[in-house]
Each structure stands twice: as structure tokens, then as C-alpha cells.
Amino acid sequence: MADAADLLSRIRVNGAVPRHVAIIMDGNGRWARERMLPRPAGHRSGMKSVRAVVEGALEAGVEVLSLFAFSQENWQRPPGEVDALMSLLEEYIQKEADELEEQGVQVRMLGELDRLTPPAFSAVDRVMKQTAHNSTLRLNLFISYGARAELTRAARLLAEDVAAGRLTPAQVDDAAFEAKLFTAGCPDPDLLIRTSGEQRISNFLLWQVAYTELVISDVLWPDFSRRELYEAIAEYQNRDRRFGRVRP
Numbered sequence: 751m752a753d754a755a756d757l758l759s760r761i762r763v764n765g766a767v768p769r770h771v772a773i774i775m776d777g778n779g780r781w782a783r784e785r786m787l788p789r790p791a792g793h794r795s796g797m798k799s800v801r802a803v804v805e806g807a808l809e810a811g812v813e814v815l816s817l818f819a820f821s822q823e824n825w826q827r828p829p830g831e832v833d834a835l836m837s838l839l840e841e842y843i844q845k846e847a848d849e850l851e852e853q854g855v856q857v858r859m860l861g862e863l864d865r866l867t868p869p870a871f872s873a874v875d876r877v878m879k880q881t882a883h884n885s886t887l888r889l890n891l892f893i894s895y896g897a898r899a900e901l902t903r904a905a906r907l908l909a910e911d912v913a914a915g916r917l918t919p920a921q922v923d924d925a926a927f928e929a930k931l932f933t934a935g936c937p938d939p940d941l942l943i944r945t946s947g948e949q950r951i952s953n954f955l956l957w958q959v960a961y962t963e964l965v966i967s968d969v970l971w972p973d974f975s976r977r978e979l980y981e982a983i984a985e986y987q988n989r990d991r992r993f994g995r996v997r998p
């Protein structure tokens with residue numbers, strides 16, 4: 751089995767590294783259950799996979815890494831699990847902020863952030879400000895995020911612009927819509943990876959994944975590392991992206 755370094759050389763030779771990789775980080779609960787541990791132990795273990803994919807993305811030359819960390823629907827989980835996830839978010843920022851800053855990573859948190867606990871919100875605010883000037887890798891962390899809510903929010907903002915006379919209905923096109931999304935200005939994902947074998951989108955980036963290549967990995971998120979990231983990129987490089995057209 752090829753190791754991470756072999757795979758990295760292979761994907762460099764292949765060329766065309768995806769500019770934007772998005773990941774639905776799933777399977778923490780099952781990882782914990784397999785070990786007879788409480789679910790938060792799986793979430794904690796998943797933090798080292800976050801570090802691994804950030805480093806992997808930096809090495810491979812990916813420009814944008816989008817990680818789905820907590821969905822709007824995840825607020826409906828038991829309060830103990832939600833509390834553990836909020837504390838882990840704070841802990842992740844505390845532990846990693848300085849290193850991310852040194853590595854040139856720009857951290858952005860996207861979602862309904864006003865629902866976060868005040869300490870989690872202030873940690874998020876701090877790391878975004880601390881790393882705002884960086885440009886080597888843009889790390890989008892989706893927290894309290896749901897794609898349908900993002901789309902209805904965009905529609906509402908456009909409706910407000912029209913009502914106020916800033917925009918005419920005829921000016922509402924793809925570009926105007928895109929400009930109202932949390933991801934405004936960010937290229938669409940080239941590759942979307944979902945871990946733990948689940949074959950669904952679960953309300954992530956519905957607008958942005960129109961032509962994204964999907965790779966499902968059977969590996970549970972806490973076991974996902976640089977090697978699995980590079981395997982997914984290698985698989986992406988074998989795809990034939992046609993965007994609805996035919997090859998000349």
C-alpha cells in the first residue's frame with residue numbers, strides 16, 4: 751500500500767491538484783462506539799484528523815479547504831454532546847491558532863455563528879481576525895451551517911436589495927446570488943470527500959457542489975489522515991470533468 755509521501759509525489763506528477771477540497775467529516779460517533787467510548791471521545795479524536803488534512807492540503811498546494819464541522823441539524827443532538835462539541839471548537843482554536851497563523855492559513859468560520867455559546871463565538875472571532883491577512887491556504891470551517899438556510903438567506907438579502915431599489919429583479923442572476931452566500935468570492939469545490947461511507951450531502955453546500963467531483967471514503971473521520979486525503983485527490987485526478995459538454 752502506497753504511503754502518504756509516495757501518493758503526494760504521484761499527485762504532483764499527475765498535475766491538476768484540486769484548488770478547493772471540501773470534506774464532510776463523518777463517523778466520529780461510530781469510531782467511539784467501536785471502542786466502547788462516549789461519542790465526544792470520537793469528536794476529540796477527530797481533531798487530529800483536522801490537523802492532518804490541513805497539513806496535507808498545505809503540502810499538496812490546495813488553495814481552499816472547507817470542513818463541515820457542525821450542521822444546523824446537529825443542534826438537535828443531546829445537550830451533552832452539543833456542549834462537548836462547542837468546548838472542542840474552543841479548544842481547537844486555542845491549541846491551533848498560533849500554528850495556523852505561522853503556516854499562513856486564513857481561518858474563516860461560516861454559518862449561523864450567533865447561535866454559538868459566547869466563549870465559542872469569541873474564540874471564533876479572535877482566530878478569524880488573527881489570520882485574516884494570510885493567503886497560503888484558506889480554511890473554511892462550517893459551524894452551525896445548513897445549505898438551505900444559506901440559500902434562503904441569500905434570497906432574503908436580494909429581496910431586501912430589490913425592495914430598497916439597489917437592484918432590479920432582472921439583475922438577480924447567478925453572480926448576484928453567489929455574492930450573497932457565505933462562500934462569496936470563493937471558487938466552488940472541485941472535490942467533495944465524505945468519510946464513513948455515507949452516500950449523502952446532508953445539507954452541505956447545495957449551490958456550490960453543482961459540478962463537484964464526489965469521493966466517498968469508508969474510513970471513519972478519526973482514522974482519516976494525509977494518506978486518505980491524497981488517495982481521494984488521486985481518484986479526483988482520474989475523473990473526466992465535462993461540465994455538461996462533450997470532448998472535442
Ligand code: IPE
Pocket residue numbers: 775776777778779780781819820821824835946971
Ligand atoms: C461527525 O461524526 C461529527 C458531527 C456531525 C458533529 P458523527 O457524530 O456524525 O458520527 P456518526 O455518524 O454518529 O458515526
Ligand code: IPE
Pocket residue numbers: 774775776777818819820821824948950952
Ligand atoms: C453531517 O453529518 C454533518 C457534519 C459532518 C458536520 P451528520 O452525521 O450530521 O449527517 P447525517 O445525519 O448522517 O445525514
Ligand code: MG
Pocket residue numbers: 776777778
Ligand atoms: Mg454522522
